[in-house]
Amino acid sequence: MNDTITFKRSCCPITNSLDILGDKWTLVVIRDLALGKKRYQEFMASSERIASNILADRLKQLEASGLVTRRAYQQKPVRYEYVLTEKGEGLKPVLRALVVWGKKHFPSTKVIPTI
């Protein structure tokens, strides 16, 4: 049997994580999810002003990667909300490490409600 898995770039766990997380917006969206935001307009309202096409794309990718689940919270009209899966919640330590580093090296950044 063939036991080998084909990785995008290498078999390094960091590299494989970055194949999902390695861009300027994905972890910002995950931060918002970790803070309890669920709806499209809530993500749009964040101070980084993400473009709507980028947000839609990231939410799709996050769902495809199993970090987020999307479900309709009402019909008529259909409205969706997004929630972190356990896999997505598992990124909180990464976010926390980034906060620690960021606060140290960009001193005037603001604390955000605990993630």
Place this chain on the structure above:
Amino acid sequence: MNDTITFKRSCCPITNSLDILGDKWTLVVIRDLALGKKRYQEFMASSERIASNILADRLKQLEASGLVTRRAYQQKPVRYEYVLTEKGEGLKPVLRALVVWGKKHFPSTKVIPTI
């Protein structure tokens, strides 16, 4: 006096960290640096096969951001080596968090020598 600093996107520490780290290659290079690699060819030799122009660009950006120092380790011909600054070393917890998450969710990824 004006005490406000203009941030690229927002005053969130995560966002500001990602303005430096948020792409597919930067943290891979930092991983190599954290593993003790110093020279251009050592980075080039990593299993991810980074393109040489991207590597040159990332090393420049890392130096500009104060995460790395570059110094000639010999003259005739001049050869350079790159070493993490304390600010760069400070990213190790982020790398470790990524390793933990990556190993859990990409089970067949290989352990790398402790970072």
Place this chain on the structure above:
DNA sequence: ATGACTAACTTGCATACCACAAGTCAGTCT
């Protein structure tokens, strides 16, 4: 019942970033 409004997107287009191959340049080695 018409017009304004809202949430969640999608589309178009210009710019910026990335990947791959090839080329450059100074110096060394044989």
Place this chain on the structure above:
DNA sequence: AGACTGACTTGTGGTATGCAAGTTAGTCAT
């Protein structure tokens, strides 16, 4: 002289990002 090495740079094409505007289904006020 010719091959080789390390550290890059350049060219070209493809992918990603940013901004503005448009779409769709349904609600609410008059």
